[in-house]
Amino acid sequence: MIKSIFFPAFYLACYLFGAVNVYAHGVVAGYTEVPGIKIAAQYDNGSPLAGGEITVFAADKPTTPWRRSTLDDQGEFVFVPDHSIVGTWSVQVRQSGHGTMIHIPIIEGEVGPQEDAPSGALTPLQKGVIAVCVVWGSIGTALFFSRRKHEKHTAL
Numbered sequence: 001m002i003k004s005i006f007f008p009a010f011y012l013a014c015y016l017f018g019a020v021n022v023y024a025h026g027v028v029a030g031y032t033e034v035p036g037i038k039i040a041a042q043y044d045n046g047s048p049l050a051g052g053e054i055t056v057f058a059a060d061k062p063t064t065p066w067r068r069s070t071l072d073d074q075g076e077f078v079f080v081p082d083h084s085i086v087g088t089w090s091v092q093v094r095q096s097g098h099g100t101m102i103h104i105p106i107i108e109g110e111v112g113p114q115e116d117a118p119s120g121a122l123t124p125l126q127k128g129v130i131a132v133c134v135v136w137g138s139i140g141t142a143l144f145f146s147r148r149k150h151e152k153h154t155a156l
Contacts, residue, residue, distance in 0.1 A: 027100045029093050036080035037104060037111060041071060041093045048075030052095035059087025059106060071095075081106060 027049060029041035041049040050073045058066040058081070071077050071093070081089055083106060091102040104111060 027093060027095075027098050029091075029100050029102050031091070031102055031104055034078060036078045039071070039077045039079075039091055039093065039102065041075045041100070043098070048073070049093060049095050049098075050075055052093055052099075055092045055094075056081075057090040057092070058082065058085050059089050060085050062090060 026044040027041055028044060029039060029049075031040070032038050039054065041052060043049060049071055052071040052075065054069050054071055054077050055065045056067040056079060057064070066089075067079060069077060069079075081104075086106055086108065089104045089106055091104065093099050093102070
């Protein structure tokens, strides 16, 4: 009985008080306007996505790669889009199953403003829902296993 209460309570405390930070190797990428467009990609922990695959899709043909290449050792790549193709260009960055997509608006021959990408951080509401689900699941699991023990003893 102590095990069934201790472990869920321990995991809940670690989660709520931030004692354990776990990252699933998400990828964060953005762009800046230089002579051309510079793509910079890194994992959530800050290490660069060195050697990652990059695929650029033009606005007029969003399913056909316009250019393919790789990121350098700093996780960066520079390209010059065809400014006569107005619309949203897409850049896919990938490495070992991890990746993201960046959308770059080209407006009247120039690069449009960069949209804020979601940070990946959980809101307080999301944390609360997760905590309630963990507690509810732990209680349900404990009750399920304690019921099976009780049924075995009464059947004999």
